[in-house]
Amino acid sequence: MPAVEVSEVRKSYGDVVALDGVSLTVEEGEIYGLLGPNGAGKTTLMEIIAGLRAPDSGEVRVLGVDVVEHPRRVRELVGFNPQETLLYDPLTARENLEFVAALYSMPRDEFQRRLEELTDLLGMADFLDRRTGKLSGGQQRRVSLAASLLHRPPVIILDEPTVGLDPDARRDFWNLIEGLRSEGRTLLISTHYMEEADELCDRVAIIDRGRIVAVGRPGELKARRGGRSKVIVRVRRRHVDRALEILGDHSPALTADGIVIEAEDPRTLVPDLVSLLQSRGVDPESVEIRSPTLEDVFLNLTGRRLAEVVE
């Protein structure tokens, strides 16, 4: 049974179409990424899956349970971690978590056991009894994530979980996600960080303007939709014109990064380019092979750069 099944879901807010016939399937134990810019419909889709919003049409099931018919049952199955931390600042981290546990009618002794597990898992021991309003952004995110994991949900939905985190904290978070995967949980993660989707996700759905434009493993998507690899050659400024002339047969393009040449097989092309330049008196400073990224996939699919849309 799939962990999440979304079929032809549509959702509008007035005249604004947030989701326009979205369908996807997330298998149990999978880390599934939703990659897209802000406003693409990722949060709306996640909130519908978590039973927080009703779709205008379409069908959503979590572990076989219809979210429209049984939203409360679905909420027991899902641990949703929204973008905002949603904590009560005057309460301590422990009090916040105790409150959330009570919302799930969790017995006190079970809460204590789970709290100890999550404190170890998320490294919260140092600030468990401090008011959350006094905690750093990273610490608040850990408490918020603990709140979403308290009731041991089989399906975990994380909406932009690493926004605002520094690179080290982000790397720690990725390790945590790997830990949850090893427990057999299903994770649905939205992000607009390409490297995050690339690093973490078994499969990625690229979503833009309320529609899913591509689904697949990151490697497959890059191979299928990312275009050709690029070889980037950098020479001294005074040799640039000469180098462009020498490499003319390879359709070079001058960019801020250097002279860019697209290649089907960059590994065999690089030695040939270096030899050609050196034989004509131009010594390259560096030669770099750049493989297609999910950014390239997004660019090729939408005609826009993800980074530009996010900004």
Place this chain on the structure above:
Amino acid sequence: MRPWAAIAKKDALLFFRSRSTLFWTLAFPLAMMLLFSAIFGGQGGSMYDVALVDRDGGQLARAFAGTLNSTGLFNLHRFDDLEAAREAVKLGREDLVGLLVIPPGFTENLTSGRGARIQFFVREGNPQTQQAVASMITGFVEGFNEEYRRRALEMMSAYIPENLSVPGLGGTMTREDLIEYLETFASPVDVRVALISRPEVTSETAAYWENEGHWVSIMFAYSFIFSGMVGAAALLASEKMTKTLKRIKMAPASIWQLLAGKVVGELVILTLSQIALVAVTVLILRPQINWSPALVPLVLAGDLAGASLGLLVAEASPDPRAAAEATTAVGVFLQFFIGMYFPVQFLPGPLRAFAKVLPFTKAVQALDLILLQGYGLERVVAPAAYLSISAVIFTALAVALFPKWAGEE
């Protein structure tokens, strides 16, 4: 813990951890109580202003008044005309709390050994003040009698033979025995205390300004508005402002558990606030009030009216921040319209009409009648029913609007 109980506990914690909330719901009303009771309580200093009409004018009358004035307890204002003095006391001119009348023949009666009766009229008002002034006058007269006795016996003792030896009740009576025996009889000045009513100023007004018991009513009413209405609106609105409503909605708890938690939490907050406010008021002012079981349903109705009105405003408002701010503004405004600080009758016509339809006005009326007059619930049926029906209507509307509010997130 059940979800509704967790929500109630969480709300109570949030309420009592907010310094600004604590200031406005506890410290502010207590400060107002201290300020107003100091201004209007009639006990601003230890010296009482008393009118004096000396209708005797003799040596002993002057000595009596002079001694009274020198005690430091009273500041005597002499009047020649009794009616003028009585009128001045009635109207409370120059802070007069009483009228002392020394009758004609005072000196002559005393010197001829017949005794004299003075009259003291205490102004109707604060019962504690009345009692204190009357006690001081009575105490002074006792002291005056003792001194007068001592001096009279000193004079008389010159005429008692040194070797007196006559049969008495307990055997042979000597000169010393006779003097001691006479001391127990002598009470030359008698005082009669009476009340001067104040027809110009209603007893209701007096109760507002001078009866500290009214402050207990005020503390309840203040809590209905600020801990209840403003507190409920703020706690509900803040769930949207901080988006924590989403956290609650993520859980399988129903919206009715959420509403139940909000209502129970509010009632806990109200009860704790009221205990604190009333306890401090009673400790400081020590008012003479009647504690009655009738207070319980009345206060509960006030609590429910305040809390549900706050919920209603928060639910009906499209903007949660505006809802919280609006209830605060309305709360500040309402203080002056429900008879907390002055009688509703003091308001101009249209405002008085507006004030009289407010359920909290009825609450203050009913609380005053129970606390100050000792009425039972059966004698405050009209205001209590008005308050209770308002509470039921507000609650029903708040319940009806709650699903829409909870689903708007």
